[in-house]
Amino acid sequence: xxxxxxxxxxxxxxxxxxxxxxxxxxxxxxxxxxxxxxxxxxxxxxxxxxxxxxxxxxxxxxxxxxxxxxxxxxxxxxxxxxxxxxxxxxxxxxxxxxxxxxxxxxxxxxxxxxxxxxxxxxxxxxxxxxxxxxxxxxxxxxxxxxxxxxxxxxxxxxxxxxxxxxxxxxxxxxxxxxxxxxxxxxxxxxxxxxxxxxxxxxxxxxxxxxxxxxxxxxxxxxxxxxxxxxxxxxxxxxxxxxxxxxxxxxxxxxxxxxxxxxxxxxxxxxxxxxxxxxxxxxxxxxxxxxxxxxxxxxxxxxxxxxxxxxxxxxxxxxxxxxx
Numbered sequence: 001x002x003x004x005x006x007x008x009x010x011x012x013x014x015x016x017x018x019x020x021x022x023x024x025x026x027x028x029x030x031x032x033x034x035x036x037x038x039x040x041x042x043x044x045x046x047x048x049x050x051x052x053x054x055x056x057x058x059x060x061x062x063x064x065x066x067x068x069x070x071x072x073x074x075x076x077x078x079x080x081x082x083x084x085x086x087x088x089x090x091x092x093x094x095x096x097x098x099x100x101x102x103x104x105x106x107x108x109x110x111x112x113x114x115x116x117x118x119x120x121x122x123x124x125x126x127x128x129x130x131x132x133x134x135x136x137x138x139x140x141x142x143x144x145x146x147x148x149x150x151x152x153x154x155x156x157x158x159x160x161x162x163x164x165x166x167x168x169x170x171x172x173x174x175x176x177x178x179x180x181x182x183x184x185x186x187x188x189x190x191x192x193x194x195x196x197x198x199x200x201x202x203x204x205x206x207x208x209x210x211x212x213x214x215x216x217x218x219x220x221x222x223x224x225x226x227x228x229x230x231x232x233x234x235x236x237x238x239x240x241x242x243x244x245x246x247x248x249x250x251x252x253x254x255x256x257x258x259x260x261x262x263x264x265x266x267x268x269x270x271x272x273x274x275x276x277x278x279x280x281x282x283x284x285x286x287x288x289x290x291x292x293x294x295x296x297x298x299x300x301x302x303x304x305x306x307x308x309x310x311x312x313x314x315x316x317x318x319x320x321x322x323x
Contacts, residue, residue: 026264027087030061033254035091036075038068041187042207042288043252046120047091049284053275071095071159075105080108084257086264090114094123094163094250097307101315102161104322110308113258116300117265118272121290123250124225125167126209126235128202128218130178130195138221141201145177152180155201156190159183161281161320163189166311167224167248169202169318174243194218205250206231206289212291231289251307252290269297 031054035047044066051062067075082088086128090096092114100110108114127138135141145153157164158246160183172179180201184190194202195217204212206229212218222238223229226247238246253271256265275281276292285292315322 009282019153027058027060027266029087030063030276031058031087031089033062033064033091034079035066036066036068036072036093036095037066039066042285042290043091043093046252046285046290049281049322050272050275052240053278053281054271056272057275071102071161073099073103073108076114077108079255079257080113082257084259086256086260086263086268088257089117089268090251090309092255094307095103096255097304098161098163098311098315100308101312102320102322105221109258111305114255115258115260115265116297116304117254117256117268118276118297118323119253119293119295119303121252121285121292122225123163123205123252123290124223124226124229125163125203125205125248125250126220126229126232127167127171127222127238128204128209128212129221130194130197130200131219132197133200135221136219138238138243141221142175142177142242145175151180153200154180154182154198155203156193156199157181157183157203158187158190158218159185161315163205163248163250164203166314166318168201170246170248171203171238171243173317174238174246186271188198199270208290229289230286230291252301265297269319 006025017098033115035044035049037043047064051064055062067078076090076096079088099106129135129141133144135144155168165181168179184193191208193199194212197217209220210231213220220232220235222241223232223235224238226237226239228235228237256268273294276294282292
């Protein structure tokens with residue numbers, strides 16, 4: 001009998017599901033971080049810096065895989081359909097919250113097939129105005145908009161339902177003005193339109209705004225968060241300029257495949273929180289407007305549920321119908 005017990009124990013361990021057997025050694029092989037954007041840009045840089053730090057911490061290879069397309073659903077689907085063992089990560093952003101309201105069907109169930117890991121940072125936007133309009137404040141822009149009901153001020157976005165679109169729809173609603181939406185297929189053509197002066201306004205993320213402000217075409221008027229950004233400390237929030245109810249802030253975070261074992265998710269959460277709170281990492285990306293705050297798995301899960309419902313209400317109010 002004493003000889004039989006070890007044999008039975010070995011046999012029992014051999015039939016354990018692979019994810020359970022691997023939890024104590026997680027990660028046990030290469031981890032991939034899927035970025036739903038093309039290579040280059042600040043989000044890609046954050047993902048690669050995070051991957052490098054995690055690789056050093058875990059002594060396992062971490063690769064970044066760019067999978068843009070279809071409103072970020074291509075990248076999200078890649079992770080949602082992966083093996084649920086925590087070795088596939090999604091560099092999530094506001095589109096995770098918005099897409100359930102924009103698409104009649106998605107190739108995954110957002111709250112079932114994707115699992116929250118860590119909230120990384122809020123991602124506010126900045127209202128930019130063409131200097132050729134001759135306005136110097138948000139108040140001036142709104143006054144001008146009210147005189148042009150027959151020929152509304154135009155604004156660019158990277159597509160219907162994007163953060164750029166929502167922040168301007170909220171402005172129009174809160175201020176009671178009419179604005180004309182001009183959607184473009186992606187950031188590059190939208191930025192080009194702004195640079196050429198083809199549109200009057202553009203609600204850009206902070207990294208994009210910093211790039212555009214290096215020229216002399218546009219001026220920053222307001223930030224969509226309730227607090228100022230260290231990257232643009234002289235730009236006041238909308239809420240400080242006569243629109244007290246205005247707040248429209250996106251986010252970036254990390255998700256993994258749904259049904260990943262909780263132990264693996266907690267290991268990911270702990271490791272990522274350690275990395276993003278390292279002073280050098282936090283300082284590097286604060287310069288681009290990302291305030292690395294981190295958080296718990298449950299906290300991010302609660303945030304996502306509430307954010308999905310918030311965007312569902314916003315899309316209905318804006319008259320945006322899912323496709």
